[in-house]
Amino acid sequence: MKLLEDRIKRDGTVLPGEVLKVDNFLNHQVDPKLMYEIGAEFKRLFEDAGVTRILTVESSGIAPALMAGLQLNVPVVFARKHRSLTLTDNLYTATVYSYTKQVNNDISIDKRFIDSDDKILIIDDFLANGQAVQGMLEICKAAQVKVAGVGVVIEKRFQKGHQMVLDQGIHLEALASIASLDNNQVSFADSETN
Amino acid sequence: MKLLEDRIKRDGTVLPGEVLKVDNFLNHQVDPKLMYEIGAEFKRLFEDAGVTRILTVESSGIAPALMAGLQLNVPVVFARKHRSLTLTDNLYTATVYSYTKQVNNDISIDKRFIDSDDKILIIDDFLANGQAVQGMLEICKAAQVKVAGVGVVIEKRFQKGHQMVLDQGIHLEALASIASLDNNQVSFADSETN
Known part of the structure; x- marks a missing residue:
């Protein structure tokens, strides 16, 4: 998604440890117009997938998930994080390990908000090591529902989450796919393969 | 806002302790179309207030704040909650006491995301005892910026937050204003005075 890649180039900052900081438009300050376009792009990518509900996790997943839900006209559920339940x-x-914070958190959703005939689209802001997405996949498995796909705003393709999702045979879409952050430079993967 | 009041009547549940549970459309599962209309209503109420940025707090404030930001065409910043910093x-x-969880949390925003010439609209899902809104007002005070107003999706007018905001001379708008939850019934305040 060119609009997003341009924004990452303009406003993203690469920090030591292969961290891409995009807190001025995605996960602390949020640009609503960009999020709206992101929702439209998720619709384009998943509109034939029979999505009945979107699942994300608080807090940074909420904005892109909400806009995807608006465009696909389906409800959005955000899983809550807790220290332990x-x-x-x-x-x-599901238990989710945070590499950045080095702690385990539980994520949870109320059973009322997932139905046995649901087809769930999982949305998140970032896919890196894939722990949050894996937690949401476990929730879908526990609920015995179908997964329409996983859509992330930005993936760090060089980390293990990308392959982990594909290895489960799940349709994965990343609106911006980062091949490397070497030398503090953002290099995008060939956008034709996103 | 009639659409919202109707939804509260239909889907809200009153729990002991004057708790109104609306987690099926506002703060766990979210209805994106309703949120879009909520954003439009906040625009109608604040479009002449010179808003330059919206401030909210994770997680439940993000959806209504994002839609208000989309409609008013301004960036949205969500404060992060932490145990302590x-x-x-x-x-x-700012330090915010949670009556429901009976703990103090810090909320914070990066100083990069508030400018001295900003005029801030504070948005949140609920106004009850007003602790979160008060924390955001303290942040605005610390940043020495003007406050355009406070907009909440639902207020429990019988609790102290409503008066606390008004006592500071701040423009307050609640899209649904609840006068009482006595006998497990939702009674709305006269909507003309919202």
Whole structure:
């Protein structure tokens, strides 16, 4: 998605440890018009997939998921993060390891917000090591629902999340796919293969 | 806002302790079309207020804030919640007490995302005791910026947040204003005075 790649080039910052900081338009300050276009692009990519509901995880996934939901005309559920849960009877939960914070968090959704005949589109802001996406896939598995696909705004293709999703036979779309952050430069993967 | 009041009547649940549960369309599952209309209503109410940026707090504030930002064509910043912060040099922070969880959290935003000439619209999903809104007002005060107003999706007018905002001479708009939850019934305040 050229609009997004241009924005990453203009406003993104590469930090040590292969971190791409895009907090001025994606995950702290948010550009609503860009998010709207991102939602339109997710619609274009998934409109034939029979999506009935979108699943994301708080907080940075909410904006792109909401705009995708607006465009696809389906409800959006955002999983909550918790340190740990004691009462989980009416929840689907999964444990997600955060590489940046080096802690385990549980993510959960209320069982009322996933139906057995749902076809779920998983949306998130970033795909790096894939822990959050994997947690959402586990929730879908526990709920025994179909997964229409995984859509992420930005993927770091050189980290393991990309392959992990593909290895499960799941349709993956990244609106910007980063091949490398070497020498503090953003190099995009060939956009034809996104 | 009639659309919202109707939805609260249809899908809201009153729980003991004067809790209104609306997690099926506002703060766990989100209805994107309703959020879009909520954004349009915030635009109608604040379009002459000279808003340059919207401030909200993760996670439930993000959806209505994003749609308000889309309609008003301004960026949205969401404050992050933390247990406590050690390094705060480049952050504006405030401490927010959660009555539901009975803990103090810090909320913070990066100083890069508020300018001295900003006129900030504060958006949140709920106004009850007003702690989150008060924290955002403190951040605006620390940043020495003007506040265009406070817009909330639902206020519990019988709790102290409503009056606390008005006492500071701030323009407050609630899209649904609840006068009472007595006997597990939702009673709206006269919508003419919202």
